[in-house]
Amino acid sequence: MKRTVGLALFALGAAFAQEPVVVGVNLELSGRLVSLGTPELEGMEAARAQLGEVLGRPIEFSVCDNASTPEGSVACANRFIDEGVVGVLGTGGSTQAIPAAEVLQEAGVIMITPSSTNPATTQVGDYIFRVAYNDEFQGEIAADYLYNDAEARRVAVFRQQDDDYSFGLAGFFEEAFVALGGEVVVVDYTGGTVDFAAQVNDVRAFNPDAFYTPGFCPELAALLPQLRQQGFADQLIMGGDGSDDAQCPDGGGEVFNGYRFTAFAEPEQLAADPEAAERAEAFRTFFEENQPDGTFNGFTLSGADAYNVLVAAIEAAGSVEPAEVQAALAELTDYPGVTGAITFAGTDGTPANRIMGFFEYQVPAETEAGWAKAQLEGLTRTFGE
């Protein structure tokens, strides 16, 4: 009898030891940015399928859909605090990331965003990390490209004024482009705008020779056709990583032919770091088996690495106490991620060595043929060099 009780207790203890580690996932799984959040979740799921255990305990996701709104994101953050998760992965966009970061920092819960690029996100506090470059870098590179490679001197910037990503990136671009000696005019629109007649009229007198569109596809898919129609037929139009979204060429069609943008690098573009390129390639092979219907792009890799660094930090800390994991994350050096080596030590939570690639949409005139996303050869930039 005693032995049975003892055995039962032992079994109970083993069951407790096997209690899963819960990680919160706060992503845009519906709403306007659904095609940004979905690949990130798929990346995280694939990474978890590769390595689903830490400290001998299985890892479980508590997935929360923030509906692409800041309110939804804060609600998710509060839910995670109640659930007592060790850390939160997400969000995809900066507008959703910053308010959630404030809530989580206050509560002392770790947050690792795969793709929020507004510098303000990680400046919220020491519990907030990202595995992406920031927009100061992205804006500067875009300005450099438009001024030196595309030889544009007058650029019209379309900025979504109610979005932290778009607003920030437009500002950094303007600063850098003006510093190079170019002229910039910024035109604002709000999320959900479909009629850009007034905005396009605003830039007519300025007579730009290129456009910069640091926004998201729900609006860009409407903006581009109107730009082309309103007499800006040949000017180069360039965007940021928000355009790395099938909604752009799907929604806008042929006018996206030749549209260029900077975004998270894909495996081929990681050549600057051959080992990372190899890891990314291996991950892609695994991903295509694990998530056969998934979307593989730079966001997928970023999502996977957000998960990977959190697991590595828990392993290093040997504990799931947020404070200890946070300390391990802040010390993390040269973690071999699929987006390149990740080092948080000595940064504000934005690792160096982030590689950004240049892309171009190629949309054939026939409506039947599909579009393609081409990598611009030899055009990659590394953050923090």
Next chain:
Amino acid sequence: MVRSQVVKPRRVNVTPWVILFGVVALIAARVVYLLSTGTYELAFFAGALLSALQLGSLYALIALGYTLVYGIIRLINFAHGEVFMVGAFASYFLFANTPYALPWAVFTAGIASAGLMYALNLWRGKLSDPVVLVGGVVGFAGITYALSVASLGWIWAMVLSMLVTGVVGILLDRIAYRPLRGAPRISLLITAIAMSFFMQNAGLLLFTRNQTPFRPETSWTQFLQFPLAGSTVYTSRMVVLIPLVTLLLVTILTLFVSRTRLGKAMRATAQDPEVAQMMGVNVDRVIATTFFLGSVLAAAAGVLWGLNFGSLTQPAVFGLLPGLKAFAAAVIGGIGSLPGAVIGGLLLGFLENFVPALFSGVTEYKDTFAFFLLIIILLIRPSGIIGEDLSEKV
């Protein structure tokens, strides 16, 4: 639509005309001034005016739905923006995904022919009329055949979408509003908001979660450029199509309301539903008719909207802002009045696409103009520009 039959002594009020003339003169002066600076050309203002007309016509079509329903049952139908969304997406699935498999074709044809019967009944006066019944049967067979063998052009997709959306409007009234007849008006209003949310999310589930391309094969969306005073006006052929369709539909609607038996019943119900009922008017049917008409117009607006902008935003937001602005347009024009809705819509289009061309740096605020004007109108003339005097209703 709601024209009081009570003849009142006509008082000529000059103030509105003075204000109107003053505003027009100010705008003309501003245009002349900007032209004289040399930065802007006449073609620029012509282009802005054309795009204002385009947008204004679309707002007018949506606003008519608000004003019709308000005129009859004093309800601000907040789900109207979503009816507009259903119209746009229904037509998208009609031209992009046909030919359908037979079960789908039968299902869609069933709804569309119900709509067709309802449309015929507007003309014949009752649903059991032989013409209506024959039309329904022939329509059902014809639409089923057409949907299952051929790919629809956008015009047919638009017509069918109007019929289908009309039925959606009737169902909306039947399911959500009719059980609340006689309930306090606030209950109806809350139900309308709930239906709006319900339809947004149903759209996400049934239609799509993504930005949807809307590019049927048509030459109407081609770019149109013509020279004016030494420069070029950039627009598209939609600038002809949209006002034309709007004009056509508004004319039909006006004729219906003023010339047919059902139209007369609508006017009677608008004036006093209880007395109308006592006079033998089937008030529930009049209300259903009103929802049908408003939804048909909204569907037409949805199709034109998609054609004009080339893609549809995802269902949860597609109808939100256009719906709210068209509501503002209806109130500005005078809610309950048909010409008021058209004037309000055109005015909003003008405000959003022409006024930013006059003053640099106001573009970023253009989404607020509708509501700003709404506040002003509510303060100085709560019944709208040509609205009825509300006090006589109370």
